[in-house]
Amino acid sequence: MRRAIVLVHGRLRNADVYFRSAETARAAAGEQAAGALLVAPQFLADPDADLAGGLPPDALRWTPEGWMGGEAATAPAPISSFEALDALVARLADRRLFPNLAEIVVAGHSGGGQVVQRYAATSQEADALAKDRAPGGAVVRFVVANPSSYLYFSPERPMAGGGFAALDLATCPRADRWKYGLADRPPYAAGRSGAEIEAAYLSRDLTMLLGAEDRNPNHPALDKSCAAEAQGPNRMERGLAYARYLAARHGAAFRHVVRVVPGVGHDGDGMFTSPCGVEALFASEPCPAAP
Template sequence: MSKRWCLLLALMVAGPATWAAEQAVKVVSPARFAIQTGDLSIGLSQDWRNPLPKVSRALIIVHGRLRNAQTYLKSAENAARHAGQNANTLIIAPQFLNDADIKRNHLDNTLLHWQGNQWMAGESSIGRGQISSYGALDKIIEHLGNRKLFPALNQIVIAGHSGGAQMVQRFALTGHDHPALKAAGIEVRYVIANPSSYAYFSPQRPVKFASDSCTGFNEWKYGMQHLPAYAAGRSPQELETAYAAKDITYLLGQQDTDPNHPALDKSCAAEAQGAYRLIRGHNYFDYLKQRHRQIHQRLVEVPGVGHDGDKMFTSPEGQAALFD
């Protein structure tokens, strides 16, 4: 058997998560955002190097496991146009490339990239410069706080679907404070659409399971054990208190109910959260409401939509979530 067929067989056995991580992206975003540790591949709806006096909202849209940032950029642009918000909204689509993308597209190794899907969990990039994927989001947020470039900005929305929603949920949980934004009157909101799993704050889970055969169920990115370096210096209790106070919308497709969806996380740690994405979202929201009676976060279902990022964000419910 050839090496190529051996690799294909190994990927099929390993499952959809590994397959998605190993397949090189078809389109690398053309723009670059310079960070001290390297350049981040990025998609933009407008050139943000020059002042944008009409922009009052910035939407950071995070791709899923396929790392198809340009696809998500177009979906967000369509949603903004349908909502009549394209003129005053700057859309930023960061692309968290991995090592396979660099090799197969013959990209410069200084371009920021991660090992497999580790960008979803906030791990550090690999190569010459190292930065957490969450730290890269922080750099984007800091750039948006530049009043010379964005004098009218009053809101930043960070949204993701599927694997991107997993990243956004964990980033909302561990994200660093940006006091300069508060001082400038810029609010930050999060939209988490159809993730396969969530990070819990305690060992409690909605589905019974054998903990002795699922030893990693409470480890990051499913729980608070072994938190990433990005979260250093803060206790799980501090993280939970901050998370519960944030403006978060959980956007769930009513038809995202396939327990055997090819991209669904089927690990025991994820299965302990529910059988499919819709119920996992409801279970997590109920869990939060039990722990925080006065929580002001919200859960919104999108009728007639399954696991489809474009349909989720361009739906009336998606437009309302993204554009307030």
């Protein structure tokens, strides 16, 4: 086994659906994905405790929004959802358990895309593996698909006519606060400066997947807060603007891959089982680059 795929579900917390998508993508990748380990973690929220049978007392659960931003669990201990991902990545990278594992891919769509985008910027375990990687040890890649919003590293946001300008925080103070900006970030992300977080994010091996048809400004699951609207009118435009933002700040140092998935809207299965999605997860046959 050379590769592990960790696929994070969306806001519906339907890990079983995402696991099936990972299985379909693995089959489409053919020999390139032979033996790949698939993991679909389940992040529980407080309302899940009311489901039939309830939850075991030691089961972590978060607020319905908190798990997407790395906030601490509400019970039974204040553990960040990013700490949970760190533990999973660390276990996969343990060569005593998986001696041949060369690559760990952490991917997510929609709400899961929000998780992975912020986790890529702040991941303590990815930093540790990059710093102390033993010969033949696993590397970590990230795949961010169709999130409603992104973590910006400065007050600038895209303008309608192109370019970027500083926000008027008096009219939308939350726009520069976590999870949209660096202010008031949770304890997990508070131990480093904003510049260090931005540098870590820039260093990641990361692919952005954007559904070409994910353009509905009134999609029922789209974040329509003023903080999110400041990033663009819909998910497709927000993603392209974010890539332009990083390119404008860092020039040639911005090396993340951007893929526009033709014919797919806000559909996790459609994204990850498309040729672009299969390429991103399993390094299979390439799909066309974004225009």
